[in-house]
Amino acid sequence: MSEPLFTPEEQKKFDAGISQLLSHYPPDRKSAAMLPALRLLQELKGWLPPEGMKLVSEKLSTTVAKCYEVATFYVMYHTQKPGKYVVDVCTNLSCALRGAEGLLHYLENKMGIKAGTNGDRYFLRETECLASCGTAPCFQINEDHYENLTRAKVDAILEKLS
Amino acid sequence: MSVLTEKVITRDWERAGQNTLAGYKASGGYAQARKALAMAPAEITDVVKKSGLRGRGGAGFPTGLKWSFVPSLEKNTKPRYLAINADESEPGTAKDRFILENDPHLLLEGIAIACYALGAHTCYIYSRGEFKYPSSVLEKAIEDAYADGVFGKTTLGKDFELNVYQVRGAGAYICGEETALLESLEGKKGWPRLKPPFPAVVGLFGCPTVVNNVETIASLPRIFEKGAEWFMKLGMGKSGGTRLVTLSGSVIRPGTYEVAMETSLRELIFDQAYGQGLPEGRSVKAVIPGGSSAPVLTEAEIDVKLEFDAFKPLQSMAGSGGIMVMDDKTCLVRSLWRIIRFYAEESCGQCTPCREGQPWMTRLLRKIEEGRGEMADLEQLMNVAVSIAPWPPMGLGTTICALGDSGALPVQSFVQKFRKEFEDHITQKRCTFGDRPWGAFGDFQ
Ligand SMILES: Cc1cc2nc3c(=O)[nH]c(=O)nc-3n(C[C@H](O)[C@H](O)[C@H](O)COP(=O)(O)O)c2cc1C
Ligand code: SF4
Ligand code: FES
Numbered sequence: 001m002s003e004p005l006f007t008p009e010e011q012k013k014f015d016a017g018i019s020q021l022l023s024h025y026p027p028d029r030k031s032a033a034m035l036p037a038l039r040l041l042q043e044l045k046g047w048l049p050p051e052g053m054k055l056v057s058e059k060l061s062t063t064v065a066k067c068y069e070v071a072t073f074y075v076m077y078h079t080q081k082p083g084k085y086v087v088d089v090c091t092n093l094s095c096a097l098r099g100a101e102g103l104l105h106y107l108e109n110k111m112g113i114k115a116g117t118n119g120d121r122y123f124l125r126e127t128e129c130l131a132s133c134g135t136a137p138c139f140q141i142n143e144d145h146y147e148n149l150t151r152a153k154v155d156a157i158l159e160k161l162s
Numbered sequence: 163m164s165v166l167t168e169k170v171i172t173r174d175w176e177r178a179g180q181n182t183l184a185g186y187k188a189s190g191g192y193a194q195a196r197k198a199l200a201m202a203p204a205e206i207t208d209v210v211k212k213s214g215l216r217g218r219g220g221a222g223f224p225t226g227l228k229w230s231f232v233p234s235l236e237k238n239t240k241p242r243y244l245a246i247n248a249d250e251s252e253p254g255t256a257k258d259r260f261i262l263e264n265d266p267h268l269l270l271e272g273i274a275i276a277c278y279a280l281g282a283h284t285c286y287i288y289s290r291g292e293f294k295y296p297s298s299v300l301e302k303a304i305e306d307a308y309a310d311g312v313f314g315k316t317t318l319g320k321d322f323e324l325n326v327y328q329v330r331g332a333g334a335y336i337c338g339e340e341t342a343l344l345e346s347l348e349g350k351k352g353w354p355r356l357k358p359p360f361p362a363v364v365g366l367f368g369c370p371t372v373v374n375n376v377e378t379i380a381s382l383p384r385i386f387e388k389g390a391e392w393f394m395k396l397g398m399g400k401s402g403g404t405r406l407v408t409l410s411g412s413v414i415r416p417g418t419y420e421v422a423m424e425t426s427l428r429e430l431i432f433d434q435a436y437g438q439g440l441p442e443g444r445s446v447k448a449v450i451p452g453g454s455s456a457p458v459l460t461e462a463e464i465d466v467k468l469e470f471d472a473f474k475p476l477q478s479m480a481g482s483g484g485i486m487v488m489d490d491k492t493c494l495v496r497s498l499w500r501i502i503r504f505y506a507e508e509s510c511g512q513c514t515p516c517r518e519g520q521p522w523m524t525r526l527l528r529k530i531e532e533g534r535g536e537m538a539d540l541e542q543l544m545n546v547a548v549s550i551a552p553w554p555p556m557g558l559g560t561t562i563c564a565l566g567d568s569g570a571l572p573v574q575s576f577v578q579k580f581r582k583e584f585e586d587h588i589t590q591k592r593c594t595f596g597d598r599p600w601g602a603f604g605d606f607q
Contacts, residue, residue, distance in 0.1 A: 034349030102606025
């Protein structure tokens with residue numbers, strides 16, 4: 001037998017989470033809970049494994065295909081397992097005017113990868129405006145937000161990562 | 163200099179604990195919702211109409227008028243919904259996140275007022291997926307509000323059931339468009355819907371729905387505290403209140419500021435209280451006044467006041483208040499390329515002109531920026547833009563939603579106003595700014 005997807009602890013969190021989410025919607029609109037349900041799965045497993053997608057589809061009375069249709073539309077969902085640290089660097093205009101292209105190159109050099117590549121440790125990506133335009137440049141590491149970045153700040157942030 | 167006489171949204175942000183329920187109540191919180199809940203719903207809508215409150219999400223649509231499009235319960239017995247647009251993702255815009263971070267109960271109090279006026283027993287706050295911290299502050303605020311009897315079976319003690327849920331997005335700019343937002347709330351990919359019918363009549367789950375921006379709804383408590391006339395008088399022309407704007411780019415002090423509508427773009431950029439101008443020796447070349455989908459302005463045009471209607475003669479818009487400043491050493495071809503690449507990336511793909519046109523414009527711009535362009539490419543670029551949405555702007559172009567225009571109109575404004583810079587790239591066969599295209603603060607240090 002293959003390993004179960006969830007530990008008993010995770011299973012409990014998943015079941016309770018889904019029931020709570022479903023209570024936020026009309027009873028005949030279970031599939032409305034799709035976005036938060038996928039988020040829940042990703043929080044538990046770090047990505048959206050196929051077995052998990054099946055569970056979500058069952059809980060929401062919809063099809064696996066529908067789950068993937070939604071999951072692949074939104075960039076924050078990982079249908080492939082990402083590196084340990086997903087680093088999203090805003091290179092949109094306000095950030096570019098405050099050095100974002102240089103920041104991206106600095107990270108590429110430090111991490112030894114090209115933006116857009118998913119490595120074991122880092123998945124470095126360019127992303128779009130993160131609402132730090134007045135506090136630019138900025139990036140997010142696994143959704144933690146950092147702004148007003150400088151070389152020194154970036155060094156300190158990366159140093160703290162295990 | 164038109165100084166801001168009274169702050170509206172940011173008034174209490176400096177107070178300690180303002181983002182907690184206790185702190186919010188200590189500064190008089192939830193008293194305004196109680197006041198409003200003692201009124202008749204129609205009276206509330208009247209107050210909002212009189213206040214001159216206009217949508218802060220981009221279109222500046224009069225809020226009271228929008229509410230009045232919701233059919234009466236006699237005509238339509240379906241439940242009605244309020245959806246709060248906290249998807250803030252128009253490039254250049256960083257204001258709603260600060261409301262969530264600094265004063266989430268201001269939004270929640272506004273929601274109580276709006277839902278009661280609309281007869282909506284459910285409100286979904288659609289917050290941007292990337293907003294981990296703002297969302298956590300909001301989530302705690304919602305929890306506390308329930309525990310304190312603000313929401314639930316009764317609203318602040320009034321026999322009116324109200325449930326408020328936060329739903330987090332997952333990284334798709336298009337979901338800020340109101341009908342895409344509704345699709346996303348229904349658990350689908352964010353494909354905008356053809357209008358009409360408008361959401362006020364057929365919205366979430368097929369029911370009447372009002373979609374309003376965070377800042378719009380967060381203005382309501384003050385309107386009920388100080389009165390519609392006060393709010394109207396604070397503003398200018400047909401626009402009541404103040405505005406939160408985000409100043410970014412080549413200025414000394416970028417940031418998010420609350421300003422009077424009477425404040426001009428020039429004052430915002432140069433005043434000591436705001437942007438403090440540009441570094442020594444640099445001058446303003448171009449300014450995008452309302453998020454990157456707003457047509458660009460030249461230096462000669464920045465005496466415009468930051469009021470919604472004031473931008474119409476300039477064929478641009480106040481939009482989401484994202485003001486991006488480019489100095490004389492900034493490459494506008496490169497800047498425009500970065501803007502259009504965004505719209506190409508975020509096109510949902512439903513309409514051919516947008517799906518094909520935005521990437522095409524992106525490629526043409528890159529070609530020109532890299533010195534590989536020909537004059538024919540510039541014409542081609544303009545032709546593609548026109549086929550998505552013609553100039554001058556006249557409402558919606560040839561597409562289902564305004565994302566089409568968001569790429570097409572900036573292209574036309576940049577090329578018309580700064581044509582020489584594009585031509586120089588072509589005749590000199592290189593970027594005329596070399597490897598430093600981003601102006602005064604463009605180096606990473
Ligand atoms: C492509 C696109 C993106 C949008 N993004 C946002 C957004 O992030 N936040 C927002 O409040 N409005 C956004 N809007 C405007 C909304 O469609 C809608 O007009 C607004 O939320 C209504 O609220 P208001 O009347 O209070 O401004 C966007 C519109 C378009 C066409
Ligand atoms: S204009 Fe673009 S984003 Fe809007 S519906 Fe059409 S293809 Fe989608
Ligand atoms: S442009 Fe980078 S955060 Fe807005």
